Amino acid sequence: MTLPMDVEGPAAPPRSNGDLVFAEPWESRAFSMAVALCETGVFTWREFQEALIARIARQHDTSSDWCYYEHWLGALEDVLARQGAAAADDVRARATELAQRPAGHDHDHR
Amino acid sequence: MTMSESGERIPASLRTEAVEQLLTERGLVDPKALDKIITTYETNVGPLNGAKVIAKAWTDPQYRRSLLEDGTAAIRELGYIGAQTEHVVVVENTATSHHVVVCTLCSCYPWQLLGLPPSWYKDPAYRARIVREPRKVLSEMGLELADDVEITVHDSSSEVRWLVLPERPAGTEKLSEEQLVPLITREAMVGVAKIRAR
Numbered sequence: 197m198t199l200p201m202d203v204e205g206p207a208a209p210p211r212s213n214g215d216l217v218f219a220e221p222w223e224s225r226a227f228s229m230a231v232a233l234c235e236t237g238v239f240t241w242r243e244f245q246e247a248l249i250a251r252i253a254r255q256h257d258t259s260s261d262w263c264y265y266e267h268w269l270g271a272l273e274d275v276l277a278r279q280g281a282a283a284a285d286d287v288r289a290r291a292t293e294l295a296q297r298p299a300g301h302d303h304d305h306r
Numbered sequence: 307m308t309m310s311e312s313g314e315r316i317p318a319s320l321r322t323e324a325v326e327q328l329l330t331e332r333g334l335v336d337p338k339a340l341d342k343i344i345t346t347y348e349t350n351v352g353p354l355n356g357a358k359v360i361a362k363a364w365t366d367p368q369y370r371r372s373l374l375e376d377g378t379a380a381i382r383e384l385g386y387i388g389a390q391t392e393h394v395v396v397v398e399n400t401a402t403s404h405h406v407v408v409c410t411l412c413s414c415y416p417w418q419l420l421g422l423p424p425s426w427y428k429d430p431a432y433r434a435r436i437v438r439e440p441r442k443v444l445s446e447m448g449l450e451l452a453d454d455v456e457i458t459v460h461d462s463s464s465e466v467r468w469l470v471l472p473e474r475p476a477g478t479e480k481l482s483e484e485q486l487v488p489l490i491t492r493e494a495m496v497g498v499a500k501i502r503a504r
Contacts, residue, residue: 222319225326227347227422228340238334249412264413264428269318272325282328290324291316 223265230272239275247271347422355386356419357490364474365483386418398471404457406497407468408436414462416469420492447498470497477503
């Protein structure tokens, strides 16, 4: 249910369309990267969309484990790997490196 | 859940950070540009653009006709066209005919018009069930339709995005186009709700 509140002007509250758009910050980063890369022509929207459809189709489980942005991220990785923009090995190596940061590394980050 | 070549065992948050770092180093993305995209979609886009299209159609019979005839051109005329709204077909809900939109394959959605898709739109249960038992699903979502109302379910695709032109509610005859805009909800433009006068 969306309340009929001001949508423009100084009294307008921040809009989230009635629910949280992103459950976690990484989801918004993954989302924006795909949009940005389409805008700059690194891949087409069509390519990304097909990768996303393929990812979703591979999941037969429709339980509560469903996470849309997991698939989104997977699709992004697939397309980037295919394009040679970021190989799966590179991503894995960097993520592993990031995982080894000491606790509290990001206390003043963003 | 299958573990794929891209290392799904590593948490998504770390993989996302890794991808962003690599792409930034390679000059393919700019973190500031990403912030801007997020802000745009979270705060500025919303269903507002779609609502403006609908309010105009309600108050301008000629615009309404062009919108139903060629949605893409009519929406482009208002400047709300982009990568995601290349081909939009507008369908009109009436007292006897109801349209509802789904994307059974993934979650194609006219972002530029309606903002980011809500969680229920992306839910596998909605995507599967709305096609099989639309009346029941709509009723569960709070929209009771009489048995004689014909329901049409439109499946979005990368080629066609559907936008529902909801019925203008009784009691809003005196409202201006600007006053109508805040009444128009995203749910109504997907076809899972009706619009109520305040």
